[in-house]
Amino acid sequence: MSERAAPFYCPYCGDEDLRPSEQGHGAWECGACNRAFRLSFLGLLARGVAKGAPNERT
Numbered sequence: 001m002s003e004r005a006a007p008f009y010c011p012y013c014g015d016e017d018l019r020p021s022e023q024g025h026g027a028w029e030c031g032a033c034n035r036a037f038r039l040s041f042l043g044l045l046a047r048g049v050a051k052g053a054p055n056e057r058t
Contacts, residue, residue: 011037 007018007028015032026039 007039010035 006020009016010018010030010033012035013030013033015030017031018028019031021027021029021036023036023038027036028039029036
């Protein structure tokens with residue numbers, strides 16, 4: 001398993017009772033609401049690396 005960041009809260013109920021799922025990389029199970037979900041990285045946004053992007057803080 002990778003040492004990447006893990007979710008702290010269930011995206012459905014907000015509980016912290018999370019554990020890695022046996023369904024594969026990025027899959028998690030919530031013990032509070034009995035839901036399973038998967039997290040995945042989609043990629044970088046082009047506007048995030050462009051200088052002068054509208055969301056850039058000065």
